[in-house]
Amino acid sequence: MPRASATVGAGDRKVLFRYAYRRSPDQDRKAPARHPVVVVGAGPVGLATAIDLALRGVAVVLLDESDRIGEGSRGICYAKRTLEILDRLGVGEELVARGVTWKLGKIFLGDALVYAFDLFPEGGHKMPAFINLQQYYLERALVERAAALGGIDLRWSNRVVGLERRDDRVVLTVATPDGPYAIEADWVIAADGARSTIRDLMGLGFEGLTFEDKFLIADVRMAADFPTERRFWFDPPFHSGQSALMHRQPDNVWRIDLQLGRDADVETEQNPERVLARLKRMLGDRPLALEWVSIYRFNCRRLQRFVHGRVLFAGDSAHQVSPFGARGANSGIQDAENLAWKLAAVLAGRADIGLIDSYDAERVQAADENIGHSTRSTDFIAPRSAAERRLRNAVLHLAQHAEFARRMVNSGRLSTASVYDSALSTPDEAPFAGAARLGAPLPDAPVTRDGKPGFLLERLDGAFEVLYVKDGARPNVPAGVRLTVIGEDVIDTTGACAERLDASPGATYLLRPDQHLAARFRRFDGDKIGRAVDRALGKP
Amino acid sequence: MKLITASQFANPDAAFVALVEARRGLTVEQSADLDARLVLILANHIGDADVLAEAIALAKAGA
Numbered sequence: 131m132p133r134a135s136a137t138v139g140a141g142d143r144k145v146l147f148r149y150a151y152r153r154s155p156d157q158d159r160k161a162p163a164r165h166p167v168v169v170v171g172a173g174p175v176g177l178a179t180a181i182d183l184a185l186r187g188v189a190v191v192l193l194d195e196s197d198r199i200g201e202g203s204r205g206i207c208y209a210k211r212t213l214e215i216l217d218r219l220g221v222g223e224e225l226v227a228r229g230v231t232w233k234l235g236k237i238f239l240g241d242a243l244v245y246a247f248d249l250f251p252e253g254g255h256k257m258p259a260f261i262n263l264q265q266y267y268l269e270r271a272l273v274e275r276a277a278a279l280g281g282i283d284l285r286w287s288n289r290v291v292g293l294e295r296r297d298d299r300v301v302l303t304v305a306t307p308d309g310p311y312a313i314e315a316d317w318v319i320a321a322d323g324a325r326s327t328i329r330d331l332m333g334l335g336f337e338g339l340t341f342e343d344k345f346l347i348a349d350v351r352m353a354a355d356f357p358t359e360r361r362f363w364f365d366p367p368f369h370s371g372q373s374a375l376m377h378r379q380p381d382n383v384w385r386i387d388l389q390l391g392r393d394a395d396v397e398t399e400q401n402p403e404r405v406l407a408r409l410k411r412m413l414g415d416r417p418l419a420l421e422w423v424s425i426y427r428f429n430c431r432r433l434q435r436f437v438h439g440r441v442l443f444a445g446d447s448a449h450q451v452s453p454f455g456a457r458g459a460n461s462g463i464q465d466a467e468n469l470a471w472k473l474a475a476v477l478a479g480r481a482d483i484g485l486i487d488s489y490d491a492e493r494v495q496a497a498d499e500n501i502g503h504s505t506r507s508t509d510f511i512a513p514r515s516a517a518e519r520r521l522r523n524a525v526l527h528l529a530q531h532a533e534f535a536r537r538m539v540n541s542g543r544l545s546t547a548s549v550y551d552s553a554l555s556t557p558d559e560a561p562f563a564g565a566a567r568l569g570a571p572l573p574d575a576p577v578t579r580d581g582k583p584g585f586l587l588e589r590l591d592g593a594f595e596v597l598y599v600k601d602g603a604r605p606n607v608p609a610g611v612r613l614t615v616i617g618e619d620v621i622d623t624t625g626a627c628a629e630r631l632d633a634s635p636g637a638t639y640l641l642r643p644d645q646h647l648a649a650r651f652r653r654f655d656g657d658k659i660g661r662a663v664d665r666a667l668g669k670p
Numbered sequence: 671m672k673l674i675t676a677s678q679f680a681n682p683d684a685a686f687v688a689l690v691e692a693r694r695g696l697t698v699e700q701s702a703d704l705d706a707r708l709v710l711i712l713a714n715h716i717g718d719a720d721v722l723a724e725a726i727a728l729a730k731a732g733a
Contacts, residue, residue: 520702520703520706521706521709521710523703523706524703524706524707524709524710525710527707528707528710528711532711532714534710534714535710535714538710
């Protein structure tokens with residue numbers, strides 16, 4: 131999460147997992163090797179993109195300048211939609227098992243509770259509202275998955291130092307411990323983080339805001355029985371006049387965010403004794419060990435475009451938000467899933483190159499939504515003037531007395547799935563009720579398959595898929611589209627499918643390979659499905 | 671224009687006095703805090719973003 135932001139100082143850093151540099155045969159070639167896709171950056175976004183592409187049969191070279199994972203916990207909150215994506219990539223269950231599942235948030239003014247929320251009161255979904263998990267565990271799980279999967283050539287200690295764009299390819303110069311070499315790629319995905327080298331090499335700048343307030347972010351190891359909730363304080367007794375956030379992670383590690391104000395000195399604030407004194411005022415006089423400390427200023431900004439010819443930006447290299455709302459890593463992994471199927475379709479010749487423009491359209495839309503939420507949250511947490519602070523405080527005081535003010539209290543609006551208002555969607559021709567929305571990921575629901583309990587989204591594992599509610603014989607779907615009949619292939623044992631999809635007999639739903647709903651009809655019509663598939667592939 | 675600017679109180683003097691008396695004895699700071707809360711309460715009571723925007727524009731023009 132804080133990875134989405136500019137570090138103005140960094141403290142204690144631990145290396146948890148180290149990976150050896152290995153010389154690639156590409157380094158010994160006379161002419162540069164040509165690859166369909168080179169992904170730059172083996173963080174969560176680059177790894178997710180590479181795995182998704184590999185699952186779709188695309189060979190990927192994945193470059194990372196480092197030889198390790200583990201520079202602090204960084205992103206810790208993974209949202210339901212991200213977990214659904216990670217589940218499709220094959221690591222969701224192990225991450226949920228390792229993480230801390232939570233869904234309750236509490237907001238305090240001083241030490242009085244002003245507002246509590248339950249992020250996900252509805253049951254019958256495979257994935258929880260949120261888990262907290264150190265980013266290094268996510269990265270390690272993805273690295274292991276990538277290795278097990280095959281098709282991903284992950285090269286550690288490979289740092290991109292040069293980039294040249296030609297009409298049909300990109301030439302990268304890569305520095306290694308053995309010296310530099312060149313490789314060529316049909317497509318380069320820049321998943322190289324907030325301080326993206328690729329972005330710098332291309333001379334691209336951001337549009338947006340940098341906030342003046344500085345925040346201390348600390349991961350603290352301690353034995354404590356604080357509740358498994360997101361707890362946020364405005365003006366707490368232990369940190370007067372500022373805000374504080376507390377979040378549980380696995381291994382007895384707790385994330386603490388403390389607002390320090392605009393005038394805080396970065397060097398002074400990193401002094402471990404000073405940090406510990408602040409933490410003890412909050413946590414009491416108990417044994418504490420600092421796992422990671424950093425001082426941040428937050429940015430809410432993005433590239434104007436994420437698609438620059440054959441160079442595609444994903445994650446923090448493309449857009450940055452403040453951590454309140456957990457919209458950094460979560461949106462990056464959603465970028466990855468949006469991009470992977472489109473790029474695979476273009477490389478397979480199933481879609482024209484123009485489909486890639488829909489990545490830009492859909493994920494810029496998502497980034498703007500995230501930036502909007504994040505900016506409003508940050509403005510509420512760190513008002514820009516005394517006058518703004520007065521109004522903010524009025525909301526907090528009224529919140530104890532009036533429901534309308536509780537709804538205005540903004541300590542971060544937590545990441546939810548994007549709903550694309552997209553040219554790839556076929557507009558509804560008949561009304562549908564229920565939670566499912568055109569352009570959004572399909573809501574999950576419990577189903578049985580072959581008599582075994584499972585979930586609907588498990589069935590949607592990366593293809594174009596027609597979901598058809600049984601009403602007589604199995605329909606014939608267009609080539610390249612998979613058919614799942616509800617009532618035959620999967621059984622809606624609880625009625626949740628019917629309710630969430632407003633599924634009447636004969637109702638037909640077309641899902642994109644990223645599980646987003648592209649079209650739906652009250653009756654099956656093969657021609658209409660065919661046209662909706664073409665439309666979802668960006669064909670005119 | 672959805673914002674009503676014609677007088678609505680049967681007794682406008684009494685309404686003004688109610689607002690005056692609410693701040694009698696308060697410091698400038700306390701009065702500003704009171705006004706902030708009042709703005710929020712009344713804005714929510716109106717519950718219409720267009721009316722709110724028109725009211726903000728009128729307040730800014732009225733300085």
